[in-house]
Amino acid sequence: MSNFYSKQTIDHFRNPRNYGALTNPDGLGEAGNIICGDIMSLYIEVKENKKAEEIITAVKFKTYGCAAAIATSSVITDLAKGKTIDEALKLGKKDIIDTLHGLPPIKIHCSLLAIDALGEAIYQYLLKNKREIPQDLRQKHDRIEKGKKIIEERLKKLAR
């Protein structure tokens, strides 16, 4: 079992798509934490098309982390761009891992981070626009928030 990255992962790491930030994003999702060593910020722009569907028209990311974290960030922006909100919410870690032609087993969790960041950006978009939030997205958001609190506590302890 190799711990090395696929060609596709290296390509996304070295030539990341859509990195940077949006100045006035419709949604901003943050996932990860400094203790584990991965932090991701994901920005989305959402516009309605002629069929009155909400389309993710632009996605940008900033990531602190290993090559897998950067590559999975890059892939999720590629995958989400041009999709409707509903379609984007259906993206899972398998989509990322398949696009990258696999990840070393120990790096699988990085793909979850990218999914979390996208979910959080959509959550924020829906919340801002006073829209109904699907139950599983709300649950996911609560889990991420809870995780952040635990990390904050641990950071406080480390600071002491």
Add this chain to the structure above:
Amino acid sequence: MKKVYLDYAATTPIDPRVLKAMLPYFSKKFGNSMSLYSLGREADEALEKSRRTIANLINAEPQEIVFTSSATESNNLALKGVAFGGKNRGKNHIIISSIEHDCVLESSRWLRNQGLALTELSVDDQGLIDPNELKKAIADKTLIVSIIHGNNEIGTIQNIAEIGKICREKGVYFHTDASQSLGKTPIDVKAMNIDLLTASSHKVYGPKGVAFLYVGSGVVIEPILHGGGHELGKRSSTVNVAGIVGFAKACEILKKEMKTENKRIAKLRDKLIKDIQEAIPEAKLNGAVGDKRLSNNVNFSFPVVEGESLVLELDFNGVAASTGSACSSKNLMPSHVLTAIGLKPHQAHGSLRFSIGRFTKKEDIDFTIKKLVRVFDKLKVMSPLYQV
């Protein structure tokens, strides 16, 4: 593309002189050192000559050198061997530092799980243990103290003469893992009161798969490999004569060249440190400075970028280095050495180690700096922690 190797602490290439010395022992002088006929005697003579050469480098007696297959094996033998040897003497307490190599750490923790007591001494922000803490930690039941000589990550060199003196006065064994320090700083097992010492061939331009454990005469130790009684019964296994001949040649070269060579390498080290500090002022040097640092070690924490990314991107730019980041470890935990000297998680994640060696030239340092700046600039703009 130009390639610069700055990971000599991970492993070194075999010196051509070493390779030349080894070659006859693969297919011409291939005998088993235990065989009675001339081919065997020839192997045995090469083995014993090598033993004398190696003993000479650290001022040991030849019969005190036990050849093994790796520093990991030597460290396992030192700790487990003494622990089992000590059972008969009613002692059951081990003292180590919190910045040992994994093989010392894990062997000690395994022994703790077998019922022995274990003390892990803390270190200061440079990675040095406090001799007074050591004195306090030594109890009647203490069997052995094992403190790494030169640290593999941050390069800090402990004052092992002082530690050895304390251990001798208290009547406990002193073992040191000198895998990184052999050939970088003088070692005299007699003057430094060292009872057991580990060193490895592939860190000093010899082949992989060979190491030794120095076991001072009178030290009670049980073997962990039982069999034909090789190495005076301390380590059974058919002897790797070619490897040992190579290790001996490597030690002979060290003896002759280490003084001038370490001066040259320390100069390159200090240049690399100074150049990094000038090019990336926010980078923070980890470990000690001057004589308390291995002549070849440079370790920095870089803010806002992660170590594994740095190492990979540097590799694409032709520079080989290493990191203590969690992302590059098997358990996703940041280096225990970096956290022991007080680094916060993000500082440990952003760590980068360069280690210089025999074949490093000044141009290589200039090349590395150029590439490092480029890589750091590329990665920092992708980081959410970077404020423009």
